[in-house]
Amino acid sequence: MTNYEAELDFAVETAWIAGQLTLEFFRLGVEAELKSDMTPVTEADRGAEELIRSRIAETFPNDVVVGEEFGTSSVDPSEQARQPDEAADSESGGARRWYVDPIDGTRSFVRGVPLYGILIGLEVNGRVEAGVAHFPGIGETVAAASGHGCTLNGEPARVRSTDSLSEGYVSFGDPALFVDARHRRAWRRMMENTAYRVGWSDAYGHALVATGRLELMVDPKMSAWDCGPFPVILREAGGYFGDWDGNETIHCDRAFSTTRPLLPAVLELLGD
8 A cells, every 4th residue: 555644744834835835825815717617817816826837746746736716737827827728627637636725715715714725636547536625814724644643733633423413504605596496405415414503614514524623514516626635534534525426536516525424314315
């Protein structure tokens, strides 16, 4: 079994450095512009991704990088930002691929809400083996590598040991994303079958599940870079991250995090 400790250490350091860059903009305020998909982007998003790409290229020159702002590693970051080809990005093809979201939660970032995160995940042969979710605004870093456990700021972290979903706390992003019939049914069931619901979390909700502070985080609209580090983080914390059908993956348009004991109940809640 390959030891990914070096990659994890690199990802944690890189996320922290990128986080310091974003904090310079966060403290002063920054304007956002809309991309073609009507999601916001800032100078901080692009600068952080350029920094992360540069460090990966220097340390792991044979690895592929897939980022939200500049696509695959064949794209020059100095070019105008564009949306990557999701179909091409979803084919790992056996390569080592780093998935990068330089600022997950740009809307929070722009409004001064400190729950945004820097996400870095390493996928090898279709399985995420190392990853970090760093939240510079609140000083939290959740990280994991296969066989090394999950940590919060360097200390061991585990999912919560709740026995029943009816006692669970659930988080979500924008409830307006629960728009189609399946999503509406899932939304209603979440309201009816959990103890407490709270929003405004983006990637932070998945980190809260991994560190035992929530039982469930549901995302009805995702891209691979939004998911990058979370399969290994949740796996090593004793939980699950993947699609709504129970497959651990980052290549899905909707995802959730939960604990292993609650997984069957959550799949029923989200299912057709």
